[in-house]
Amino acid sequence: MTDTPTTPNVTDASLYLDGIPHDRFAELRGVPGLVWHPYGDDDTDGGGFWAVARHDEVRQVSRTPEIFSSAIGHTNLWDLEADALEARRSLIDTDAPDHTRLRRLIAVAFTPRNIRRWEDTVRDITAELLDAYIDAGSGDWVAAVAAPLPIRVILTMLGVPIEDADYLVELSNYLVEGTGETQSIPPDAFGNTTELRLLPFNSPASHALFEYGERLGDARRRDPQDDLVTTLVQAEEEGDRLSAAEYRNLFQLLVFAGNETTRTALSHGAMALADHPDQWQRVLDDPEAMMEPATEEVLRWATPVLHMRRTAREDTELAGTPIEAGQKVVMWYASANRDETVFEDPFRFDVGRPDNPHFAFGGGGPHMCLGAFLARLEVKVMLEEMVKRGLVLRRTGEPARAPSNFVHGVLSVDLAVDATVAS
Amino acid sequence: MTGPNEDSGGTVRVTVDQGTCIAGGQCEMLEPDTFLIDDDTAVAGIEGDGWLPRDRAEIVIERCPGRAISIIEE
Numbered sequence A: 001m002t003d004t005p006t007t008p009n010v011t012d013a014s015l016y017l018d019g020i021p022h023d024r025f026a027e028l029r030g031v032p033g034l035v036w037h038p039y040g041d042d043d044t045d046g047g048g049f050w051a052v053a054r055h056d057e058v059r060q061v062s063r064t065p066e067i068f069s070s071a072i073g074h075t076n077l078w079d080l081e082a083d084a085l086e087a088r089r090s091l092i093d094t095d096a097p098d099h100t101r102l103r104r105l106i107a108v109a110f111t112p113r114n115i116r117r118w119e120d121t122v123r124d125i126t127a128e129l130l131d132a133y134i135d136a137g138s139g140d141w142v143a144a145v146a147a148p149l150p151i152r153v154i155l156t157m158l159g160v161p162i163e164d165a166d167y168l169v170e171l172s173n174y175l176v177e178g179t180g181e182t183q184s185i186p187p188d189a190f191g192n193t194t195e196l197r198l199l200p201f202n203s204p205a206s207h208a209l210f211e212y213g214e215r216l217g218d219a220r221r222r223d224p225q226d227d228l229v230t231t232l233v234q235a236e237e238e239g240d241r242l243s244a245a246e247y248r249n250l251f252q253l254l255v256f257a258g259n260e261t262t263r264t265a266l267s268h269g270a271m272a273l274a275d276h277p278d279q280w281q282r283v284l285d286d287p288e289a290m291m292e293p294a295t296e297e298v299l300r301w302a303t304p305v306l307h308m309r310r311t312a313r314e315d316t317e318l319a320g321t322p323i324e325a326g327q328k329v330v331m332w333y334a335s336a337n338r339d340e341t342v343f344e345d346p347f348r349f350d351v352g353r354p355d356n357p358h359f360a361f362g363g364g365g366p367h368m369c370l371g372a373f374l375a376r377l378e379v380k381v382m383l384e385e386m387v388k389r390g391l392v393l394r395r396t397g398e399p400a401r402a403p404s405n406f407v408h409g410v411l412s413v414d415l416a417v418d419a420t421v422a423s
Numbered sequence B: 001m002t003g004p005n006e007d008s009g010g011t012v013r014v015t016v017d018q019g020t021c022i023a024g025g026q027c028e029m030l031e032p033d034t035f036l037i038d039d040d041t042a043v044a045g046i047e048g049d050g051w052l053p054r055d056r057a058e059i060v061i062e063r064c065p066g067r068a069i070s071i072i073e074e
Helices: A013-018 A023-032 A055-062 A081-090 A098-110 A111-118 A119-136 A141-146 A148-158 A162-178 A204-222 A228-237 A242-277 A277-286 A287-302 A373-389 B027-032 B052-065
Strands: A035-037 A049-052 A137-140 A307-312 A316-318 A319-325 A330-333 A392-395 A410-412 A416-419 B011-016 B035-037 B044-046 B051-053 B069-072
Touching: A013 A228, A035 B035, A055 A242, A055 A316, A055 A330, A055 A392, A098 A111, A098 A228, A098 A242, A111 A141, A111 A228, A111 A373, A119 A137, A119 A141, A119 A148, A119 A373, A119 B027, A137 A141, A141 A242, A141 A410, A148 A162, A148 A228, A148 A242, A148 A307, A148 A373, A162 A204, A162 A242, A204 A228, A242 A277, A242 A287, A242 A373, A242 A392, A242 A416, A277 A287, A287 A373, A307 A319, A330 B044, B011 B044, B011 B052, B027 B035, B051 B052, B052 B069
Parallel strands: A049 A330
Antiparallel strands: A035 A049, A137 A416, A307 A330, A316 A319, A392 A416, B011 B051, B011 B069, B035 B044
């Protein structure tokens, strides 16, 4: 292994308090072959990894799941012990054929055609939140718009009663803490008695989400509805299609992923539009032509998930670098989305990019974000409703960022309404 | 685009491997007249006879997350 002392560190979570360390990623992209990145220690978390920083190689890893496994070790940087991996296993940490089976159970609900059925729901929620924000005139965009919008949408799709939304948002926020280095709740919070290492995100909030999901599942078994939880429990009842543990983990994953990632996209999106008024003006001037490229650019700019990890199933080679079976390989989407060989002037926020093959939803392989079309719809509808109101945002403060190398989270950011078209 | 050789790149017939399709939806987004994910089976089916201009077929093949789409060589 080429463990060189000059390897730029990109895993120190505190770095991300100032944003993605793009200069370090540029350095990694400039090194021919792959760079070995030290991490943790070999005994407790499996040690270092190959850092994959260029667009082309992220794509190769993502699209070659036969070699780069999601089921070995973990899909986060640190290894899990075998029992913990098994207890926490979801769609994310499986390979075919388990992955194909689980994915197909739920994928139909997220196809472009079926996601379009939710457009009116998304639009109503967005309109309500934007009108309230405009009335207030200023405030934390995350709390007022970016957080409530996606969580309300996913909970509606799942079939969670609206009066429980605040509770699930609270639980989901604790899970986000679990991706950082500190947790603000004790291990026995919410009556949890499970060892934390066996719970997703090492968080007692996962226990609470499991319990909630099981209660809702029981209710839907008795009284089926037209919602995702009903779809899942019916699959569970059909025998070997979905186990009880798989149901729990999938429910938990949908609540988390449907909440945290789109929140991040909507937060970075609003910040970018406030920071680049010329680009927002282009959208306002010609929304019909600009809506689609602007949506994709917001997604590229935001890159809500910064990386995912795979583990080599066998000895292989990538970019001329030999990789041994069992070694970790980490795809840095945050870097691929600024790859200067793919994106012209990658650090420019440009709502008119004609081609935008970003990896905001992963590198193009079978683990592609399940909610990609839902997230696109939410971003696009937010932009459309902003256009409708002539809403121009101004930045009034620096964002508080999540200390995480995994999610590009914005905890809060103060914006203000600069202008609206009287309607 | 219903028969061979209608444009300079030619047209090709595409097919979906039902075993590896993960219903990712890229094909339905890019070529909604050709691909549709079935609500019951959760795999992409071909609408019509599956002819596409070669350049568009290549894009949808490249974007398919399950690498499930291929050209039928005749």
